[in-house]
Amino acid sequence: MRVSKEALLIILAFIAPIIVELRTVLAWANIELTVLESVVLGLAIVALVLVWAFFPEDESSSETPERQLSNGD
Amino acid sequence: MTMSESGGTYIDNFPAEARVVRSALYSSFLALALGGLFGIIQTLHRTDIYRFIESDMYYTVLTAHGVFLVVTFTIFFLVGVFTWAVTTSLDRGVEDIRFTWLWYGLMTIGTVMAAAAILAGFTDSIDMSADVLFTFYAPLQAHWLFYLGLVVFVVGTWLAGADWFRSWWAWKQENPDERIPLPTFMVLTTMLMWYIATIGIAVSILVFLLPWSLGIIDSVNPTLTRTLFWFWGHPVVYFWLLPAYMMWYVMLPKISGGKLFSDPLARVVFILFLLLSTPVGIHHQYLDPGIAEGFKFIAMTNTMFLLLPSLLTAFTVVASMEHGARQRGGTGYFGWLKALPWRDPVFAGMALAGLMFAAGGFSGMINAGMNINYLVHNTLWVPGHFHLTVGTASALTFMAATYWLLPQLTGKALWNRSVALVQVVLWFLGMTFMSNSMHRAGLLGIPRRTAEPQYQGFEFEAGVGSVAELDFQLALGGALLAISIVLFLANVVGTAFNGRSDDLPANEFAETLSGPEDSPQVLDNLKLWTAIAVVLVILAYSFPLMSIVDRGGLYGPDISPFPVSIETLSLLAFTLEQYTTAAIATTGEFVQTTLTGVIR
Numbered sequence: 001m002r003v004s005k006e007a008l009l010i011i012l013a014f015i016a017p018i019i020v021e022l023r024t025v026l027a028w029a030n031i032e033l034t035v036l037e038s039v040v041l042g043l044a045i046v047a048l049v050l051v052w053a054f055f056p057e058d059e060s061s062s063e064t065p066e067r068q069l070s071n072g073d
Numbered sequence: 074m075t076m077s078e079s080g081g082t083y084i085d086n087f088p089a090e091a092r093v094v095r096s097a098l099y100s101s102f103l104a105l106a107l108g109g110l111f112g113i114i115q116t117l118h119r120t121d122i123y124r125f126i127e128s129d130m131y132y133t134v135l136t137a138h139g140v141f142l143v144v145t146f147t148i149f150f151l152v153g154v155f156t157w158a159v160t161t162s163l164d165r166g167v168e169d170i171r172f173t174w175l176w177y178g179l180m181t182i183g184t185v186m187a188a189a190a191i192l193a194g195f196t197d198s199i200d201m202s203a204d205v206l207f208t209f210y211a212p213l214q215a216h217w218l219f220y221l222g223l224v225v226f227v228v229g230t231w232l233a234g235a236d237w238f239r240s241w242w243a244w245k246q247e248n249p250d251e252r253i254p255l256p257t258f259m260v261l262t263t264m265l266m267w268y269i270a271t272i273g274i275a276v277s278i279l280v281f282l283l284p285w286s287l288g289i290i291d292s293v294n295p296t297l298t299r300t301l302f303w304f305w306g307h308p309v310v311y312f313w314l315l316p317a318y319m320m321w322y323v324m325l326p327k328i329s330g331g332k333l334f335s336d337p338l339a340r341v342v343f344i345l346f347l348l349l350s351t352p353v354g355i356h357h358q359y360l361d362p363g364i365a366e367g368f369k370f371i372a373m374t375n376t377m378f379l380l381l382p383s384l385l386t387a388f389t390v391v392a393s394m395e396h397g398a399r400q401r402g403g404t405g406y407f408g409w410l411k412a413l414p415w416r417d418p419v420f421a422g423m424a425l426a427g428l429m430f431a432a433g434g435f436s437g438m439i440n441a442g443m444n445i446n447y448l449v450h451n452t453l454w455v456p457g458h459f460h461l462t463v464g465t466a467s468a469l470t471f472m473a474a475t476y477w478l479l480p481q482l483t484g485k486a487l488w489n490r491s492v493a494l495v496q497v498v499l500w501f502l503g504m505t506f507m508s509n510s511m512h513r514a515g516l517l518g519i520p521r522r523t524a525e526p527q528y529q530g531f532e533f534e535a536g537v538g539s540v541a542e543l544d545f546q547l548a549l550g551g552a553l554l555a556i557s558i559v560l561f562l563a564n565v566v567g568t569a570f571n572g573r574s575d576d577l578p579a580n581e582f583a584e585t586l587s588g589p590e591d592s593p594q595v596l597d598n599l600k601l602w603t604a605i606a607v608v609l610v611i612l613a614y615s616f617p618l619m620s621i622v623d624r625g626g627l628y629g630p631d632i633s634p635f636p637v638s639i640e641t642l643s644l645l646a647f648t649l650e651q652y653t654t655a656a657i658a659t660t661g662e663f664v665q666t667t668l669t670g671v672i673r
Contacts (some may be wrong), residue, residue: 004416006415006416006421006494007411007415007416009494009495009498010415010421010498013425013498013501013502016501016502016505016506017505017509020505020506020509020546021509023537023538024513024536024537024538027536027537032537035538035542
């Protein structure tokens with residue numbers, strides 16, 4: 001998990017106002033969503049955040065400098 | 074800064090005071106429970122989602138919601154946290170604990186009296202009601218018990234202030250060359266503002282509303298009682314907010330892992346609130362026909378100046394948090410935000426409250442502007458605004474602060490930190506939905522203070538979405554807030570019944586990066602700032618009040634002006650003008666002398 005459960009809770013809280021007003025903001029760009037579309041979009045954003053949060057960190061990327069070092073040797 | 078040599082918890086160092094503070098906080102939470110209950114009833118009724126009261130009872134519910142939350146909940150919390158702040162920062166107990174219990178007792182008796190009058194409105198079997206809302210000016214009239222209860226309550230707060238001043242004077246005798254410790258300075262300046270502000274409501278109740286409700290006088294001048302109400306009604310906003318500000322200044326930096334950025338800046342902020350909180354109340358009356366536009370313009374100008382201390386606070390508090398985050402290893406322009414202790418409900422609650430307060434500040438600017446105010450006046454926008462300020466900046470900070478204070482006051486660990494974190498986040502979410510929908514509904518012109526906002530033969534039209542969606546958002550937000558209150562109260566009760574803990578942090582508040590030694594001595598001259606505040610109030614209010622009385626009579630039209638006649642009032646006006654001019658001249662000389670001394 002990339003972040004703690006508590007941090008995830010805070011991130012989701014911060015996203016809430018954005019989701020709530022996203023429909024209004026999109027309307028300024030003449031993109032008019034129905035309630036259902038707004039809910040689906042909101043859930044999709046939450047799902048993306050959850051996937052990002054629960055997806056294991058790429059451990060190989062953190063080891064890259066070490067490998068490069070050893071290759072250099 | 075360690076507040077006691079022993080470094081123990083608050084209850085270890087001040088067991089007698091801890092009992093009073095605890096009682097004040099529990100009284101506050103009882104009011105929160107009642108006020109929250111009436112809040113959800115009102116939300117579900119207004120949005121027509123679930124109704125089980127008659128609409129003619131809506132004002133009883135609304136009055137109970139308003140009075141219990143913005144008078145009882147907030148002010149009981151304030152007296153508790155201020156007692157904690159004074160005793161902790163002076164490192165001495167109160168001078169006489171019986172006096173402390175006296176003012177707490179008066180506040181409780183006053184609350185019971187006012188609450189009895191309000192709640193009696195739910196039954197026809199008692200000939201008593203107080204369906205006058207929190208904004209209890211004429212022409213709505215309450216039972217005399219309501220007004221008398223408010224008087225007793227306010228006298229209790231005056232005595233509480235006297236108690237804290239007494240502690241400070243006693244401390245000053247022993248520490249003549251010391252600067253006033255910051256938390257005590259904040260308490261004293263807030264109380265000076267309160268003493269000035271409550272003059273308006275004292276006159277309104279004692280001279281007009283109480284005699285009117287007792288039948289001693291036949292009528293009142295509604296514009297006058299409105300103006301006197303708002304004389305108090307705006308500064309009371311800062312009475313709710315300043316304890317939250319104090320916690321942001323003295324606790325948040327410490328919990329963030331750092332120090333307060335600037336003690337002098339914090340003092341300047343509280344002085345500005347003392348000076349500017351009261352001479353602005355007329356901005357609540359932009360649509361009142363009995364007040365000249367010029368007076369309203371002056372009130373608007375003063376109000377815009379009030380943005381300054383709030384912006385200074387935003388800067389200082391965020392700078393302090395950034396300092397804390399960098400001490401914890403945070404880096405980058407924004408990366409430091411991740412290093413903050415978001416897991417801690419005390420921090421998360423206060424930070425989320427501060428964030429929402431920023432949004433409330435922006436909508437407050439709309440309210441304060443004379444021209445754009447006309448767009449939102451008396452619409453649901455206004456409740457949307459103050460649910461962000463008192464309903465979140467104050468309430469959520471108080472709840473978050475409770476998670477730190479309650480263990481200090483009881484010696485018991487917090488019952489459940491995870492529940493506490495969920496609770497503060499739920500409040501943020503609930504208020505996002507509720508306040509956002511209120512603001513948007515207000516822009517459509519949907520009125521506040523009504524059980525039936527849906528006019529017959531007329532449809533409000535939303536620019537984006539629909540009114541039904543806004544109603545749903547409002548009800549959803551209200552429901553989340555109600556759940557949040559239940560979780561909060563569960564944590565309070567759970568903590569109260571927890572066993573004693575030996576593993577609690579010491580009773581401390583934040584150290585400073587720039588301390589009081591960096592600020593001029595004149596900042597601690599409370600007499601000077603009070604004198605200037607009084608002069609500003611006289612300038613802002615004397616002529617509008619005289620004009621209102623001149624136009625509508627002291628006790629309203631067609632009523633004999635007893636005991637003061639218009640002729641004597643003109644004489645009074647002339648005398649007041651002379652005194653004001655003299656006071657300004659004296660204050661000007663005093664300020665010049667003082668500033669010259671400081672500059673040298």
